[in-house]
Amino acid sequence: MLFLAKAALGLGATAALAGVYVFHEGVIRVDVDENCANGSHVHVWVPATAVPIGLRVVPFHNLQKAAAQARPFLPALREMAKELNKYPNAELVDVRDPDQHVRVSVHDGKVYVDAVTDTENVHVSVPVQTLEDVADRLEDAAPGV
């Protein structure tokens, strides 16, 4: 009985620590709702930690190809992510008319892109740190391109 309790405690603590690690960078969230009959509703929540880990396991030649295509934008993406860390709460872009509202903002270290139209609602949030990690990893994959 004592052994089982200790095992459960160890397992619980390990699971908790794993949870802390997985979620320490936050969550990438994508919500898409189409406001029509039979419209699709997509809701995806992914731990931000999964992205850099995923980039580590992607075959290198595939990563190189993607990095080469994205190369012109990577320095700007990396600098933007670095700078956004200094501005954890800000509204960057807001476009509003009677039919749609698009907003790009930063809140608590996450970039939010919200687009609300008559036909669909799209909400995306990505931790700034994840953007920086992705830019760094892709630049590593295509040095000097």
Next chain:
Amino acid sequence: MSLSSRGVLGLSASLLLAGCAFLPLPATAQTNSKSDQWIHVRVENKDNNGETVRVNVPIEMAEKILPVINHDNLHNGKIHIDNAHLDDVDCRALLDAVRSAKDGEYVTVQSNENNVRVAKSGGYLYIHVNEKQPGERSAKHAESGKTETVKESKVEIKVPMKVVDALFSAGKDELDIVAALHALSLNGDTELVTVKDDQDTVHVWIDSKNISD
């Protein structure tokens, strides 16, 4: 300590650790000091049922990002001007002359269609253009014999001379945008551009707020 107490303690510790994962990131990144300057652009269009565009960008961020964008004429934060001698007018020499001249009204044009004023005062360059265009003559006007409507647009530009200096500090045929942004950030709160006409209002200004009003 009994086994059940240990279990409760372990469970509590585990929950506490898991809870930490959902706390916001540490506030170490919150360095938004009052000296940070933001450039704001607000465009309001009365057509299209009142479209409004608001853009707020930290100047420091723009200063860092612009040098890494190399596209068309923009390289290393500088814009290359292919033909600086526009229609045989050396714009650079003209601005050099304005820069070194004393404060005063340089250009004043007053006519039925346009009022133009270019002046330098208190370290700022002012460009004001007031344009009046005859609008469409409506059927109602035609019946009543009234004069046709007049469309009026007003442009007011106010640029610190230090920014002009910085803008032209690069080599010949180049505008140093990054240097100009840096000079703007040091200048403090400034109204830069206001454009008003019957349909659109454009407002560009700099202050230390991270949101437009």
